[in-house]
Amino acid sequence: AQSVTQPDIHITVSEGASLELRCNYSYGATPYLFWYVQSPGQGLQLLLKYFSGDTLVQGIKGFEAEFKRSQSSFNLRKPSVHWSDAAEYFCAVGARSGGGADGLTFGKGTHLIIQP
């Protein structure tokens, strides 16, 4: 079964600074990988996803993520954060096969705080 680890429960970044949120996964083959964002009181919005091809994926709101097979990682980055980026961020992994457990497996989330 797949699993996801987000090592940082909370991260505080100054507005305008760069951001990197870490995500490591465990899966027997190349997975589907996702980053979702949850603003306070809201549902989950897809930021970006990796299925295949270019390992650097561009998403919405200026975010990008890089799939590194050798490190089993899919870290999320943004060059300059805005106060509106304060939210909970979830990394998720999905199995390529339709057999067995379906749906996505989520990490426990990283809470991003933006300092003025």
Place this chain on the structure above:
Amino acid sequence: DADVTQTPRNRITKTGKRIMLECSQTKGHDRMYWYRQDPGLGLRLIYYSFDVKDINKGEISDGYSVSRQAQAKFSLSLESAIPNQTALYFCATSETAGNTIYFGEGSWLTVV
């Protein structure tokens, strides 16, 4: 209008009561899911359904049941609610296995 709609959005219920959370979608997806979110635990899969005739247990199905009334409707029931079922519940849909999952806005359930 939202593609994935959950009702109710908020509900307070008493221990031992039966409660149903409903979900409807306009995306035309075959696959539907119910997740539960608890602080510090992320999202955990309760049940998922590939189509009307195919329902499967997820990671934490004990104490829950589901019904897929139609392709567009997937409801979650707590037959006898208990306080540790207090959580934020999300319905979601996807087109195929491993594909992007689209979430509803969530239903806050408090069991007192």
